[in-house]
Amino acid sequence: MSDPLRVALVVEGPTDFIVLSAAIESLLPDVEIVFQVLQPEFSAPFEAPGGATGLGWSGVYHWCRQAAREGNGRVSQSSLFVFHHLLVVQIDADVAGMTYNQGRIEEQIEDLPCEKPCPPPSDTTNILRSVVLRWLGEPKLPGQVVFCTPSKSMEAWVMAALFPENELVESDEWECHANPAAQLGQQPKHVRIEKRPKDYVAKQQDLLAAWPAVRARLTEADRFSRDFLACVEALAGES
Secondary structure, eight states: OOOOOEEEEEEEEHHHHHHHHHHHHHOOOOSEEEEEEEEEEEEETTOOEESSSSHHHHHHHHHHHHHHHHHHTTGGGGGGHHHEEEEEEEGGGGGGGGOOTTTTOOOOOOOOOOOSSSSHHHHHHHHHHHHHHHTOOOSSSOOTEEEEEEOOHHHHHHHHHHHHOOHHSTTGGGOOSSSSSHHHSSOOOOTTOOHHHHHHHTTTTHHHHHHHHHHHOOOOHHHHHHHHHHHHHHHHHHH
């Protein structure tokens, strides 16, 4: 592929984009990549979100429904693939334990909550992916779309990257930990970070370097990596 790889991202928040962009750059170190965050909307990089969709998983929901409407019911028919090669849609696995009312969403189909016992994380993320497919108006995953479903949240990946020797991270059930983000603030003071863009940006190169170890350790990180690379390979085969 001679042109830059244009990757659009729909994420819950700005810190999720920072982690995902580091992961993708680690997967494709020799490829020029142009990222564009479609959701949430920002007036300037890493500032407060703007637009009607908002932040969090409910923002992802509203973006998906809006994009599907633009494509006459299916996101794969929307105009976004005129400008982007791939679309990454990220939603944390803890959303499977939510209700639409919690997201202030009026929804007639009650496919949330859909959480299953963990381990394995995939029992929950498989169903959650089907839910997001419905949001996108798709019967099956389009070839240019990659799902990212960290269990239970993206901070499980961040902890595995930055604090791999943490006792909880080393446990077999780390991907089933209910609140990985809470562990960030419990690390030694001289190395701890907060869940905020400037802290994540400062650690972006560490996240990039640690990605091979993260995907080797965490099943959903490896799943995203394999799915993303398969889409890129398929795209290269078409060009």
